[in-house]
Amino acid sequence: MSRLALRKKVRTDLRQRVQSLLPGLVIPTLLLSLWFFFNSRSILPAPGAVLDVLLDPSADLLSCGSLFWNTGVSLIRVLLGLSIAIMLGTPIGFLMGASNRFRHFTSLITELARPLSPIALLPLSIIIFKDTSFTEVLGLNHLKYSRNILNELQIGMIFILAWGGIFPVILETMHGVRGVRKVYIEAARVLGAGRMFIFKHVLFPASLPDIFAGYRMAVGRCWMVIIAAEMLPGTNSGIGYMLRYSYQLSRLDVMLACIFIIAVIGLVFSRGLELLGEKWLLLRARER
Amino acid sequence: MSLAFIKLEKSYSAPSGKSFKVLGPIDLTVKNGEFVCLLGPTGCGKTTLLRIISGLEQADSGKINRGAGRLGYVFQQGALFPWMNIESNVMFPLKATGMAGSLCRLKAEEILDLVGLYEFRKSFPHELSGGMQQRTALARGLVTGPDLLLLDEPFASLDTRTGINLQEMLRNLCRKLSTTVIFVTHNIEEAVYLSDRIVVMGHRPGRIVRDESLSLEWPRNRLSSTFTEVLLSFRQTFEELVDLSISS
Numbered sequence: 001m002s003r004l005a006l007r008k009k010v011r012t013d014l015r016q017r018v019q020s021l022l023p024g025l026v027i028p029t030l031l032l033s034l035w036f037f038f039n040s041r042s043i044l045p046a047p048g049a050v051l052d053v054l055l056d057p058s059a060d061l062l063s064c065g066s067l068f069w070n071t072g073v074s075l076i077r078v079l080l081g082l083s084i085a086i087m088l089g090t091p092i093g094f095l096m097g098a099s100n101r102f103r104h105f106t107s108l109i110t111e112l113a114r115p116l117s118p119i120a121l122l123p124l125s126i127i128i129f130k131d132t133s134f135t136e137v138l139g140l141n142h143l144k145y146s147r148n149i150l151n152e153l154q155i156g157m158i159f160i161l162a163w164g165g166i167f168p169v170i171l172e173t174m175h176g177v178r179g180v181r182k183v184y185i186e187a188a189r190v191l192g193a194g195r196m197f198i199f200k201h202v203l204f205p206a207s208l209p210d211i212f213a214g215y216r217m218a219v220g221r222c223w224m225v226i227i228a229a230e231m232l233p234g235t236n237s238g239i240g241y242m243l244r245y246s247y248q249l250s251r252l253d254v255m256l257a258c259i260f261i262i263a264v265i266g267l268v269f270s271r272g273l274e275l276l277g278e279k280w281l282l283l284r285a286r287e288r
Numbered sequence: 289m290s291l292a293f294i295k296l297e298k299s300y301s302a303p304s305g306k307s308f309k310v311l312g313p314i315d316l317t318v319k320n321g322e323f324v325c326l327l328g329p330t331g332c333g334k335t336t337l338l339r340i341i342s343g344l345e346q347a348d349s350g351k352i353n354r355g356a357g358r359l360g361y362v363f364q365q366g367a368l369f370p371w372m373n374i375e376s377n378v379m380f381p382l383k384a385t386g387m388a389g390s391l392c393r394l395k396a397e398e399i400l401d402l403v404g405l406y407e408f409r410k411s412f413p414h415e416l417s418g419g420m421q422q423r424t425a426l427a428r429g430l431v432t433g434p435d436l437l438l439l440d441e442p443f444a445s446l447d448t449r450t451g452i453n454l455q456e457m458l459r460n461l462c463r464k465l466s467t468t469v470i471f472v473t474h475n476i477e478e479a480v481y482l483s484d485r486i487v488v489m490g491h492r493p494g495r496i497v498r499d500e501s502l503s504l505e506w507p508r509n510r511l512s513s514t515f516t517e518v519l520l521s522f523r524q525t526f527e528e529l530v531d532l533s534i535s536s
């Protein structure tokens with residue numbers, strides 16, 4: 001393809017993308033203008049006030065840190081909990097899918113534990129883990145009274161995040177592995193592949209799209225869980241904490257800014273992972 | 289690899305719960321290096337027999353004696369791995385036995401060249417036609433140089449010309465490596481052209497109705513009178529079988 005043609009193609013691609021986004025903007029615009037023009041009883045602050053908060057994300061707010069800091073704290077908590085969920089959940093789900101015996105052994109406990117909301121476990125986990133944070137776990141006690149991200153990573157909080165994330169990972173992985181078509185396994189077997197080789201080169205790649213779907217669900221759940229958890233006792237940082245604190249101080253401009261950030265990050269998570277997963281989800285198309 | 293069945297029987301349970309007999313009793317001995325074609329009407333249990341030989345299925349009674357050695361199996365529906373490209377599919381049986389990567393690639397390229405798919409080695413199965421997928425499956429079955437090769441209608445969706453070329457290739461390769469081959473087909477001409485021996489199977493339950501070693505010499509001429517004679521005789525056996533199964 002010539003350079004000109006290529007450039008033209010890129011441009012039309014871009015235009016198509018933008019055009020496909022436009023219809024989705026109609027309703028948000030309507031809502032925003034409603035807010036802007038009919039906010040006379042001033043239940044809500046003016047949009048401009050919220051915008052001011054958002055435009056200065058590194059300013060200390062309500063003396064509990066900046067938007068940046070608190071968003072970062074929440075994100076790192078989620079990332080940690082999620083990593084644990086993925087690192088434990090993937091092999092467990094994989095074994096549950098691959099071995100009937102292991103599934104029978106574990107299914108009752110996972111079925112019981114799954115519907116238990118992570119939030120319901122928060123008080124218990126605070127009792128068990130107290131307010132132990134990564135500072136103590138890593139033996140860095142001299143950092144305990146300085147402002148430090150490690151102080152904000154409470155074990156109890158990470159625990160319930162891992163709890164929230166692990167079940168989607170386990171279940172989707174299990175379904176993925178169980179759903180691998182039998183012919184692939186049989187073909188591998190008669191062609192001389194051993195158990196471990198089949199695990200690695202047949203079961204795993206064949207169930208990757210499902211495994212990835214599990215990760216996506218886990219990210220979404222963790223993001224919901226962390227916001228709720230931060231609104232409860234046990235921490236005084238994070239975007240959820242900020243949300244609740246601004247409510248207590250009736251600072252609705254800060255509150256709306258927090259809500260906006262939470263929504264946008266949720267969107268970025270799900271859309272970003274969707275794009276990343278498209279490469280793997282292509283596998284699905286290949287089977288057709 | 290030599291192969292022997294003694295009074296082999298196999299039943300499946302029907303959805304109603306009643307069990308129905310698919311195979312047997314079957315007695316058959318295949319010599320080392322023999323090229324056997326298995327002919328039979330649809331549903332007579334040819335695939336089931338191959339699955340029993342390969343160990344994917346267990347017979348209910350009877351014995352199967354299989355020598356030691358490598359197995360190659362080309363499935364009826366190809367069963368290529370959709371997440372691997374053609375080359376990786378073909379390398380799979382080599383890698384499974386722990387062969388070094390570079391040697392695997394070399395062998396795979398060699399065999400892909402033989403089946404005429406060298407240029408497509410980086411494509412994925414869904415990007416190939418049905419016939420090309422079958423050729424890939426054939427290459428995957430052949431790549432290890434197996435001692436026993438089981439082929440379940442490998443040339444079913446190929447045009448005549450390509451089919452003939454591949455028959456030629458398969459025949460020569462198996463000769464060279466003295467591979468024992470069980471080749472399942474519906475195509476009588478293909479069977480007469482390829483095999484040392486033709487085994488015709490009948491219906492309900494699957495059993496052997498005719499078993500004959502061919503005395504046609506090599507290379508075979510499809511137009512010669514002896515060839516057509518043999519062809520006709522097998523066609524007749526086949527027609528009678530099909531008539532029977534329709535009228536019953």
Ligand SMILES: Nc1ncnc2c1ncn2[C@@H]1O[C@H](COP(=O)(O)OP(=O)(O)OP(=O)(O)O)[C@@H](O)[C@H]1O
Pocket residue numbers: 300301310328329330331332333334335336337364
């Ligand atoms: N897993 C199974 N459960 C129940 N019945 C089965 C099963 N597999 C095969 N059968 C039955 O066994 C019989 C033989 O099947 P098989 O696939 O071996 O036939 P085939 O000779 O290979 O036919 P075709 O030429 O159409 O491929 C059929 O009647 C089929 O319905």
Ligand SMILES: [Mg+2]
Pocket residue numbers: 334335336364440
């Ligand atoms: Mg069959």
